Amino acid sequence: MIRYYAKQEKTFSEVGELHASTWINIQPPFNSAEIEVLANKLSIPLDFLTDSLDIDERSRYELEEDVRLIVINTPIHNEEGKESEGFYYTAPIGIVLTLDHIITITAIQNPIIEKFLDRRVKNFNPNDHKQFVLLLFEQTVFRFLDCLKKLNVKRNLIEQELYDSSRNKELQQLLRIEKSLVYFVNSLSSNELLKMKMKRTDFLKIRDNEVYTDLFEDIIIDNSQAHEMSNVYTNILSGTMEAYASIVSNNLNVFIQRLTIVTIILMVPTLVASFYGMNLEYLPFRDSKFAFPIIILFSIVLGFLLILFFRTGKLFK
Numbered sequence: 001m002i003r004y005y006a007k008q009e010k011t012f013s014e015v016g017e018l019h020a021s022t023w024i025n026i027q028p029p030f031n032s033a034e035i036e037v038l039a040n041k042l043s044i045p046l047d048f049l050t051d052s053l054d055i056d057e058r059s060r061y062e063l064e065e066d067v068r069l070i071v072i073n074t075p076i077h078n079e080e081g082k083e084s085e086g087f088y089y090t091a092p093i094g095i096v097l098t099l100d101h102i103i104t105i106t107a108i109q110n111p112i113i114e115k116f117l118d119r120r121v122k123n124f125n126p127n128d129h130k131q132f133v134l135l136l137f138e139q140t141v142f143r144f145l146d147c148l149k150k151l152n153v154k155r156n157l158i159e160q161e162l163y164d165s166s167r168n169k170e171l172q173q174l175l176r177i178e179k180s181l182v183y184f185v186n187s188l189s190s191n192e193l194l195k196m197k198m199k200r201t202d203f204l205k206i207r208d209n210e211v212y213t214d215l216f217e218d219i220i221i222d223n224s225q226a227h228e229m230s231n232v233y234t235n236i237l238s239g240t241m242e243a244y245a246s247i248v249s250n251n252l253n254v255f256i257q258r259l260t261i262v263t264i265i266l267m268v269p270t271l272v273a274s275f276y277g278m279n280l281e282y283l284p285f286r287d288s289k290f291a292f293p294i295i296i297l298f299s300i301v302l303g304f305l306l307i308l309f310f311r312t313g314k315l316f317k
Contacts, residue, residue: 002026002034005126011119012126023126025113026105035105042098043067052094053107059092059190061203068203070095070133072194073187074112074140075147086179087154088147090187093140095133102129104136112139130204134215137195141222144188148229151177155237162244174241181234188227195220265306269299 004021005012015021018041026035026049039046048069051057062069073090093110096103104113115121121135155177158170198204199216206212276283276295285291 001028001030002038007125007127012124022101022129023132024101024103025117026103027109027113028107038103042101042103044096044098044103048096049094049103049105052092052105055091055107057092059187059194061194061198063203066099068097070097070194070198070203072137072140072191074110075143075184075187076108076110077147086176086183087151088180088183090183093136095136097129097133102126102132112136112143115139130206130209130212133204134206134212134219137219138215138222140191141219141226144184144226145222145229147180148184148226148233151180152233155233155240159240171244174237178234178237178241181230181237184230185227185234188223188230192220192223192227195223261310265303265310268302268306272299272302 003025004015004018005023005025006015006021008015012023018024018038024038026038032050035049036046038044039049044067045064048062048064048067051069052071057071057073059072061071071092071094073092075088076091078085078087078089091106091108091110093112094103094105096105106113116124116135116139121139124132124135126132155174158173158177162170195216199220204212204216206216272295276291285294288294
């Protein structure tokens with residue numbers, strides 16, 4: 001779906017034709033023929049549009065004549081909810097800058113683009129391409145920070161549940177959080193390198209604009225903060241998983257130890273009883289009418305002696 005937008009009467013709205021627009025938004029559903037036609041009309045290299053549709057595309061920028069490409073990764077909520085996947089993953093947004101238009105293209109419905117379409121971004125002007133790019137960067141960082149906070153809250157809740165139980169469900173959820181954080185760490189690191197290179201090379205040509213330069217600096221700082229947060233949460237989660245694995249292993253060892261001791265204690269009286277189950281002629285108390293209570297009492301005494309031995313040896317707790 002290719003839609004065209006332009007600013008009209010202090011706000012932006014959708015327009016029906018290409019030449020009246022300043023922002024062109026491409027998002028599903030669409031077909032390759034539509035993209036190819038648009039690329040030919042605007043003299044854009046086709047790979048500038050198709051590269052952004054690759055879910056694994058790295059953050060980068062590229063320049064070819066008067067056309068500039070920026071690819072930045074953004075967090076996407078995993079709505080399918082598969083237990084083998086993370087709660088979030090990352091997908092790229094392609095930003096193509098021409099002399100007259102700015103084009104955004106995504107392979108997945110992206111909440112950041114939706115925020116612009118719903119007019120929930122302050123001071124947004126699609127005619128100002130430099131500001132548009134900076135606001136996209138800013139909203140991407142805000143989205144990462146919001147997702148990180150949600151993941152941290154979810155992790156704390158799962159840890160509380162793990163104190164009371166050791167079900168596989170909670171462990172699977174922790175693994176899903178860990179996968180999400182891995183995606184975030186890689187994407188934020190890639191985004192940070194992209195922004196630092198763009199700042200160094202003045203890719204947006206904003207060096208002489210103090211307002212935009214300060215905004216870009218703030219975005220880089222916020223991105224670094226999000227990157228550090230994701231690293232911290234990853235380390236905390238890894239430590240939690242290792243500690244929980246150690247606790248489970250220790251509890252299992254204690255349980256097996258107790259089970260072994262109980263087995264040994266029960267084995268001795270069983271052994272005595274098995275001796276008297278033999279069909280032999282010469283056995284102690286064979287002809288005594290008190291044989292049965294004597295054997296039972298002897299077995300109980302042996303059992304208590306074993307319990308006393310294990311308690312004295314600090315093996316039975």
